[in-house]
Amino acid sequence: MLEALLGRIPTPTISRLVPRRERETISGGCIKMRRLSAAEPQPDWSADFSPLHVSNCKRERNGLAAREHSTLKRNKFRAPEMKGGMDDKLKRRIGYVRQKLFGSFPGYPVIKPTDTCGVEVLAERAFQDSCREVASLTLLDTPRLANLWQLCRMTNPGGNIIEIGSFKGGGALHLSNSCPERTVIVCDSFEGFKQLDPNLDRNFDAEMFRNTSQGRVEELFRSRGRKYRIVAGFFPQSCAGVELGSISFVHLDADIYKSTIESLEYLDKRMIERSLMVLDDYFRRADGVNQAVGEFTARHKSWTAFPLFPGQGLLIHRSWFGDEK
Numbered sequence: 001m002l003e004a005l006l007g008r009i010p011t012p013t014i015s016r017l018v019p020r021r022e023r024e025t026i027s028g029g030c031i032k033m034r035r036l037s038a039a040e041p042q043p044d045w046s047a048d049f050s051p052l053h054v055s056n057c058k059r060e061r062n063g064l065a066a067r068e069h070s071t072l073k074r075n076k077f078r079a080p081e082m083k084g085g086m087d088d089k090l091k092r093r094i095g096y097v098r099q100k101l102f103g104s105f106p107g108y109p110v111i112k113p114t115d116t117c118g119v120e121v122l123a124e125r126a127f128q129d130s131c132r133e134v135a136s137l138t139l140l141d142t143p144r145l146a147n148l149w150q151l152c153r154m155t156n157p158g159g160n161i162i163e164i165g166s167f168k169g170g171g172a173l174h175l176s177n178s179c180p181e182r183t184v185i186v187c188d189s190f191e192g193f194k195q196l197d198p199n200l201d202r203n204f205d206a207e208m209f210r211n212t213s214q215g216r217v218e219e220l221f222r223s224r225g226r227k228y229r230i231v232a233g234f235f236p237q238s239c240a241g242v243e244l245g246s247i248s249f250v251h252l253d254a255d256i257y258k259s260t261i262e263s264l265e266y267l268d269k270r271m272i273e274r275s276l277m278v279l280d281d282y283f284r285r286a287d288g289v290n291q292a293v294g295e296f297t298a299r300h301k302s303w304t305a306f307p308l309f310p311g312q313g314l315l316i317h318r319s320w321f322g323d324e325k
């Protein structure tokens with residue numbers, strides 16, 4: 001009742017009526033209103049936002065985050081219980097439309113926005129061309145494409161590049177553009193996810209990423225005369241009987257726990273010296289990815305994980321620092 005009432009009262013009135021402590025604990029679908037001033041500490045989003053938070057700005061899954069932004073724009077945010085009620089798919093759709101209307105956003109209050117002045121990779125013609133080419137074929141944003149571009153080029157040119165979770169193929173094509181002389185192994189089920197963990201993978205649902213086609217992805221590489229191999233099916237089982245060759249760069253963008261942990265374990269043995277693995281969605285509320293990386297690095301002490309902004313992880317092997325593989 002109180003909540004229903006609060007939902008209709010403008011923020012300044014609430015400030016007068018409800019003590020601050022209470023305002024912060026009111027939940028249940030109604031708007032929790034609190035003005036953010038520069039002097040105030042930012043709210044701890046991690047505490048209760050996970051059901052609403054959609055792990056990144058990827059179009060396929062950013063609807064809720066977009067709504068999160070538009071409410072932030074009005075200096076309010078909604079309680080996690082909002083997940084119940086309206087159909088999740090519909091919520092994402094509404095969020096997507098809102099994002100279209102209000103423009104894209106980082107999703108959180110950014111105190112000092114990214115300073116792109118003089119950033120060399122952004123000025124690189126080939127990088128710009130590649131970003132333009134893959135824009136409609138990838139969910140990855142420019143910073144993540146820049147990380148992939150630069151890190152892939154640092155790895156052993158004698159090894160293949162592999163992407164697990166290629167969806168429409170844009171990320172894999174971008175990697176191929178960064179190192180056109182190397183073979184890119186493009187892996188996707190082309191039918192979305194197989195097994196979602198209800199706790200770890202709750203930001204994803206079984207319907208996602210089905211709208212792709214193996215034929216079209218293959219055509220991207222064939223028409224450009226690139227060295228490529230398509231591995232269709234659920235990785236790593238899909239690799240049975242497939243010769244991957246030696247690998248020196250991995251882009252692991254499979255989103256969910258099972259795919260991530262199985263891929264890491266499978267690929268570990270196939271990496272050569274001067275190899276890197278970049279994971280998407282690391283430290284981005286994709287709990288499955290975080291958990292998989294944690295388990296993997298605990299079991300394989302020779303690998304260390306570093307977060308990369310925004311929302312990637314870099315796995316680096318100690319052989320980079322002189323220890324043998």
Ligand SMILES: C[S@@+](CC[C@H](N)C(=O)[O-])C[C@H]1O[C@@H](n2cnc3c(N)ncnc32)[C@H](O)[C@@H]1O
Nearest residue numbers: 138139165167171188189192209234235254259
């Ligand atoms: C976020 S999308 C990949 C986005 C893509 N890298 C891009 O640049 O836009 C995640 C993809 O992982 C795929 N996937 C998840 N688990 C997989 C597995 N075990 N084997 C193969 N593909 C998998 C899904 O089918 C989906 O297409």
